Structures are given as structure tokens and as C-alpha cells.
Amino acid sequence: xxxxxxxxxxxxxxxxxxxxxxxxxxxxxxxxxxxxxxxxxxxxxxxxxxxxxxxxxxxxxxxxxxxxxxxxxxxxxxxxxxxxxxxxxxxxxxxxxxxxxxxxxxxxxxxxxxxxxxxxxxxxxxxxxxxxxxxxxxxxxxxxxxxxxxxxxxxxxxxxxxxxx
Amino acid sequence: xxxxxxxxxxxxxxxxxxxxxxxxxxxxxxxxxxxxxxxxxxxxxxxxxxxxxxxxxxxxxxxxxxxxxxxxxxxxxxxxxxxxxxxxxxxxxxxxxxxxxxxxxxxxxxxxxxxxxxxxxxxxxxxxxxxxxxxxxxxxxxxxxxxxxxxxxxxxxxxxxxxxx
DNA sequence: TGACAAGGCTAACAGTGTTAGCTACTCTGG
DNA sequence: CCAGAGTAGCTAACACTGTTAGCCTTGTCA
Numbered sequence: 001x002x003x004x005x006x007x008x009x010x011x012x013x014x015x016x017x018x019x020x021x022x023x024x025x026x027x028x029x030x031x032x033x034x035x036x037x038x039x040x041x042x043x044x045x046x047x048x049x050x051x052x053x054x055x056x057x058x059x060x061x062x063x064x065x066x067x068x069x070x071x072x073x074x075x076x077x078x079x080x081x082x083x084x085x086x087x088x089x090x091x092x093x094x095x096x097x098x099x100x101x102x103x104x105x106x107x108x109x110x111x112x113x114x115x116x117x118x119x120x121x122x123x124x125x126x127x128x129x130x131x132x133x134x135x136x137x138x139x140x141x142x143x144x145x146x147x148x149x150x151x152x153x154x155x156x157x158x159x160x161x162x163x164x165x
Numbered sequence: 166x167x168x169x170x171x172x173x174x175x176x177x178x179x180x181x182x183x184x185x186x187x188x189x190x191x192x193x194x195x196x197x198x199x200x201x202x203x204x205x206x207x208x209x210x211x212x213x214x215x216x217x218x219x220x221x222x223x224x225x226x227x228x229x230x231x232x233x234x235x236x237x238x239x240x241x242x243x244x245x246x247x248x249x250x251x252x253x254x255x256x257x258x259x260x261x262x263x264x265x266x267x268x269x270x271x272x273x274x275x276x277x278x279x280x281x282x283x284x285x286x287x288x289x290x291x292x293x294x295x296x297x298x299x300x301x302x303x304x305x306x307x308x309x310x311x312x313x314x315x316x317x318x319x320x321x322x323x324x325x326x327x328x329x330x
Numbered sequence: 331t332g333a334c335a336a337g338g339c340t341a342a343c344a345g346t347g348t349t350a351g352c353t354a355c356t357c358t359g360g
Numbered sequence: 361c362c363a364g365a366g367t368a369g370c371t372a373a374c375a376c377t378g379t380t381a382g383c384c385t386t387g388t389c390a
Contacts, residue, residue: 331390333389333390334387334389336385336386336388337384338383338384338386339382339383339384340381340382341381341383342382343379344379345378345379346375346378347374347375347376347377348376349372349373350371350373350374351371351372351373352372353368353369354367354370355366355367355368356366356367356368357366358364358366359362359364360363
């Protein structure tokens, strides 16, 4: 495993276990037994580290959606499940503009494909559904719903609203 | 105008004009003609400054929704319009957990009321609609849709999906 | 007049990402 | 077999962040 890959793995552990503020260059370096400045022999900057986390995340996320049944309900379930299981990574993946030109070709499309397929290729509808799922998940991850809110019910309403009938 | 209010105004200008990374204690202090440490004579910390920005934002946002017609389409339009007009403030308002106990009583409910009313008080439905609108807006503000994406169409699909018929 | 609070200030601390510059090890070419 | 080059580590340092300590001046009020 290359040093860059080790750093990537360390960054991901720090992110997922302790949150984004723990993912500092010094702590990443510590985890792989070197000093922070030495990281720059293997990576141009921290943005590159985050970019690779995002790319890996998109890859895994796409795989999870592709593994789910080709129905709107199943896709929604898989979407939420993956997001909850990788809360901080999901947030990192979605909170900032995507530098598409620095991402592997077709990665984004591959993650979006399952949902688009379920909706018969209707892009506008796919964007509305994607955004709705993202909104529910993002607000849940940000702790924006009141304590006892029935989020299963909200997801059900969402899925029903977009279901073809 | 109190020093704290001056700081609040300066912080908001910096946030809205130059983005969150420009909203530093030193730049806020600069704008009102004092040094950063002196800010702490008027505010406990930066979190308090952000909290007040959020409170003001929620207040204004609620007013904008209340001023719009009591239809789903009009509420959606007002939601998006306010968010686009105050992009960075909206993001600040929604990206982190809401410290409800430090916010004016009823502020959150007052902002949520118009939408809830349009949906006849159905909380689950209101949460789904709110999240859908938030998702569309958040993704748009984060620059996550491709260049030529027809977002008006996506909003229309969303509004139609939740319309009572 | 003396006491006290309010509100400025500078200096400093710990933390962040990052750069400069030095050193040591390893590999390769003559 | 030795020279030179590249790789990858290191420390020191810079500019920035939020924040604290401690000092000093000003205004108010008994």
C-alpha cells in the first residue's frame, strides 16, 4: 500500500470516527507514523486527500445503489442506509462543489444511473427525487429534525409522492 | 446601535459578500474599527455571532414565506427565491444542528408554520416537502447540478409530486 | 476624590495548512 | 565500486485562525 493510500485510509478513519475537525494533516500523518510536512511528498495538498475520499465514497455509494432493487422504494432505502452508515463521508461528499474535471471519468454518472433507470430516464424527475432524498438525509444528519420526528414516515411520504401510478 | 449589533451587521456583510471563510473575528472587528480581542467584551465567542445570524435569518426567512401565497407552488417559489438571495446565510442556517435552547422561543415554529398550514397540518408530509425543497436548494447552492440542468423543471416536478389532487 | 465598571489595547498561545531547506537512504550508470 | 540522482523523511518557520491574560484609559457615581 502506497503512502498516499495509507494517508487516505487514515483520513477516512479520522473522518468517520471523530468527525471532520479531527481530520487534520498532523493527525493523518501521526496515524501513519510520519510528520505532517512529509505528507506533501505524496499528496499535493489536503484538498487532494478530500477529493480522493469523495471519489471513493461515490464509488461505494454507487455500488450500494446498484446492489439495491430497481424500485423507487428500494433505492430510497439504500440511499438512506448508506448515508446513515457513512454520515460524515456523505456530508463531505455533498456539501461542496464537485470538481468534476479532477474526478474519474463517469464516476458521477455511474452513481446516478440506478435512480435514473428507475425513473425511466426522466432527468428532471431524477433530480427532484435525488434532491428530495438528499434533503431528508442531510437534514437528518445535521440533526435538524425534532427529537421524536418520525423520519420513516417522511421517507415514505417522499417515496409515495414520486411513485409512478 | 450596540457594539454587538455592529459586529453582527459586519459579520453578515462579510458572510454574504465574501463567504464564510471571510467572516473571521479579525475582519469583523476591523469593520467596526476595533481589534479582534475587544469583540469579546461584547460577545462570548464566535458561535454566538453565528447563532444570532441564524436567528435573524430564520426570522427573515419566515417573514418571506408568510408573505407568499398559501399554495404549495407559491411557498416553493418563495423558499427558493429567499435561499438564492441569501445563499451563504441559508447554508449557514441549515448546515449544522440548531441549538434550539439558545434560540428565541417559537422562532423555528414560526418559520415552519406557513408550509405546515398549506399541507393541512400533516407533519410527515411537511417534513418531506421541506426536505425536498431544502435538498434542491442546497444542491443548487453547492453547485452540484451540471451546468445546463433545468432546475425550474426539477422544482416543478417536486411541487407537482406533493400537490394534493 | 476615590472606587469601580466598561471597553479599548498589545502580547501571546495553541491550533490549522503549508513551504523551505537540510539530511539520509537507495538505486542506477559508467 | 563508486558517483550522482532521486526519494522520502526531518525540523523550523510562516501566515492564518479563535481566544485568553493582563494592562490602561475613560466615564460615572457616592
